[in-house]
Amino acid sequence: MAVVESAAESVLVPPVDVVIIHHNTLDLTSRCIQSLLDTAGELVASIVVVDNASSDGSGNELRARFPSVSVLRRDQPLSYAAACNDGARYGTAPYLLLSNSDVEYQPGCIGHMIGYMEQHLQVGVCSPLQRYPDGRRQRSWGYFPGWQEIAALMVGIETIHNRRGHRDSQPRAVPYCDGAVLFCRRAAYQQIGGMDERFSFFCEDADLCYRLWQKQWHCHFVPDATVIHHRGGTWQRSLEQMIAYEQQNMAAKLLFAQVQHAPARRLIPLGYAGVLQLFQVADAMVRSLPLQRPRRNPHRRVIRQACIAFLLQRHATK
Incomplete structure (x- = not known):
């Protein structure tokens, strides 16, 4: 047991079991582990x-670099949810940290989350x-x-959050916590x-939190705890991908x-298709304006159109 200083008082800190899902990301996973240590x-x-069917031998290299870390080799790829459940079985600590491999933990992050959970016993994640x-x-x-997200997209709230990041300076209850880092109370999980x-x-993160709310557990965002997330670092970015x-x-x-x-x-497929079509119209209007900035993703329009076609097809086949 360790002691962490919180805003209110010192609290006893139980240990944490960490599960990292890894697939061909040796450098990112190494940085993630080292940041935790x-x-x-x-x-x-x-x-x-959980070495999720890596093809580059990186699981063996992780064993060599970090002898204290357990590497579970899985020859057949699991879903992300299944890989998390697989890793969660190997521990008994009161808290369970489920992590992407492209995350680096900043000083005080884990202590802040433990301290917060210790003082807010209704919080499950x-x-x-x-x-x-x-x-x-x-x-x-x-x-x-579903309809909650569609409404948030329609009025622009979700778009602002995606572009600017969440600017809350105080902890707050949220619908669901982003799955890159899920700090769970094991009993709730x-x-x-x-x-x-x-x-x-x-x-899988939204579903987990939805079911926690159904069981009267809360889901909270704790901005005093900080990570660096190399978002998208675990997948390639060709147009087809x-x-x-x-x-x-x-x-x-x-x-x-x-x-x-x-x-x-x-x-719901029509709702999402309608939102994407509105975004396409808005993009066309922005492109007609002078002095516009270069777009970060020049393929955005093509990707949206492909998603609209996909959604309409899914609606038609239901």
Whole structure:
């Protein structure tokens, strides 16, 4: 047990089990592990790396670099949710940290989250503030897929959050915590049976938090805890891959609506398609203006159009 100074008082800090999902990201995973050892070594009971069918031998290299870390080699690729559940079985600490491999933990991050959870016993999961390497804020929590997110997109709230990052300076309850870093109370995680393994790569975080809320657990954003997230560092960015990535994201949103029995869920594909079409119109208007800045993603229009076609097809086949 260690002691962490919180805003109110010193609290006893139980140890944390860490699960990192790894696939062909040796350098990123190494930096993630090292950041945990450097900033929270005395708070971490165990670090388990789930080597999710890496093809580059990086799992063996991680074993050599970090002898104290357990590397679970899986020859067949698991969904992200299944990999998290797999790693979560190897520990008994009261807190469970589920982490992407492209995250670097900043000093005090783990201690802040433990201290916050110790003082807010109704919180089942919390997430830190995510920043890009250049210091810009990232999206660290989200609205539930379906009508809640569609409404947030329609009025511009979600777009602002995605572009500017969440600017909350105080902890707050949120619909769901972003899955890059999920700091879970193990009792809460186990009560709901962990992650739903039907979710392959997207929306497993939203589904987890939705079910926690159903069991009266809260989900909170804790901005005093900070990580650097190399968002997108675990996948490549050809146009075909970006289209497949976004279509997979949309498919997961529709699965969430189905699993959680969203009202009028058959119309949700049309709702998302309508939002994307509005964005296309807005983009066309912006492009007609003088002195516009270069777009960060020149393929954005093509990707959106592919997603609209995908959504309309999904609606037609229901």
